[in-house]
Amino acid sequence: MKFIDEYRDPAAARQYAQALVNIVTKPWTLMEVCGGQTHAIVKFGIDELLPPQITLVHGPGCPVCVTPLELIEKAIRIASLPKVIFCSFGDMIRVPGNSRDLLSVKAAGGDVRIVYSPLDCLKIARDNPEREIVFFAVGFETTAPANAMAVFQARSQGLKNFSLLVSHVLVPPAIEAILSSPSNRVQGFLAAGHVCAVMGYEEYEPIARQYRVPIVVTGFEPLDILQGVTMCVEQLEQGRAEVENQYARCVRKEGNAAARDLIKEVFRVVPRKWRGVGEIAQSGLGLRQEYAGFDAEMRFALSDFAVAESPECISGQILQGIQKPQECPAFGILCSPEHPLGATMVSSEGACAAYYRYRRV
């Protein structure tokens, strides 16, 4: 298949692996930021092709994994209301809150629907004027433009029965949080190609300078990742710390101006809590005052409530690259995709689920 097979070519993959062997002289630890990259690495076995000096650790870029438990619990409560049609991307509906997930809400009679685009919710809202349509707006900068567009259109169409439960997070503050942690061991980053396709990569340049760390904007196919690793290792070996763009076929330095404008129109930067990590300043998006009427948290006036994370779960350390999934004592024993203790085991992009699926022996 065109634009797929070229980037999965075994001979080219071996060439990159060999090129890496030729340039690497000491051990390096790199983090791929995005869960989609983690998934590709274990699914294709890319790390098996790398020389032993290179360690890949898995980053916080799995939107399902970092969505705080309180918000999932709020989603479950809203979805349980009889007048609500609760819409979500597919992989959020299996994430357990305190005791149950959205699938269970559906099984118990709640109207929970999987949509492919938040814009689908507007049609549902028009078709069901007597119901409240709530979309679970989860994700990084990648999904923010479409979610912003849904709110923007809802306002211009005068739709009153549509709202967003927002849990948007941003990549650069998460990278900074990892780099400023005393236990950090990451020496170079593969930045998430899709995020940069929207946002560009100018905002990574101060991070690369300040922390003396190479950042390579990287795609999601095996050759993308191998090339991203090669570019990153080259920088490390040469003592450089720059932002480079491996994913040039999709990413421009300035990103997608129209998408960025739309995000800015609808959202503002807010502090956000990251599951397993805690609150990070200026690390998320929330609706602007002008769009506050579309905020499901306000519309349904849910008071805060206590939720308890499993004490055995080390997903916070996994998400920061401090530990790898197999290093967790609960991995595969107390914790599996059927009985997840934390979100990194639930989402198909979560590092623990990826290891469980492809690596457990």
Add this chain to the structure above:
Amino acid sequence: MDHENKNNTLSFACPIPISQYPNVLLAHGGGGRLTHELIEKMFIPAFNNPFLEARHDGAVLSVGSQKLAFTTDSYVVHPLFFPGGNIGTLAVYGTVNDLAMCGARPLVLSAGLILEEGLPMETLWRVTQAMQRAALDAHTRLATGDTKVVDRGKGDGIFINTSGIGIVEHDLLIAPASVKQDDVVILSGDVGRHGMAIMAVREGLEFETKIESDCAPLADIVLAMLDAGIEIHCLRDLTRGGLASALIEIAEAAKIRIGIEETEVPLLEEVRGACEILGFDPFYVANEGRFVCFVPPREAPRALAIMRSHPLGAQAAIIGTVAGDKKGMVTLKTRIGATRIVDAISGEQLPRIC
């Protein structure tokens, strides 16, 4: 209160053997791990008998000197009509295929129809005609049936259950237990068509070429191999959970490791493309006219030739072999040459966020 129910092996005091979910989820019917759990923890222990212990698509029973295969399946597909077939064709072919996977020649089928009040009579007639044509194609007959109607809103147009009886005319034990080290795994054709055809209609996705369901009756192609005296060790049609789930079930039941090669599995370009867009793994996507066949290595070339000479097996391919280690798992050599395990999915595949 066990003492009050001494005579009932399944008393109300028995704890429900699956406590993870208090309600049935869609995923319990998805053919993945939750379905497997339901069968292993609830149904097999509850009904406890040697036929179920075989864990095959149908039961094979001896009647006098004859061996009969008996199987049943229910069909709840939405939409009722899709490119390449409809619920009626599925209901006939699906049960015929379960019989075929026992190595049986289908004799007769039963059909139980559960209709929703308000269903257009014309729809019912189209489905009925499709069932009749499918039965002709599969050289079987619908010998008995039943009809029930439920209130509007309590069904989804039509639900169909079919059961089938077939005759077993060979002495092979076609079951996971017969799978041996070095056996060759042959796949009858490209995978994932049915699931993506349904998905495209259900979700309003459009592709340049229309993906048609692969639904087809598999008895002829299997009987052609049996008639040629091929020593078949195991057969399994690929249904809900796709190629991966079928292989995992066999590997777990036979306590062997099956090693397959990603690049050997035939895949239609359109199916691959659709899966890429939705973030699905085509190895877990549903099929209705494909099967895997386990044969000893010496039989593989002949079995492959017979399959390829049949229109439904024109793209048949050897996709892997059975390894000696008693792991009960499936491993995959990836496109770029690394090896990973192929794991059972918990429920249905869900489209990813990004």
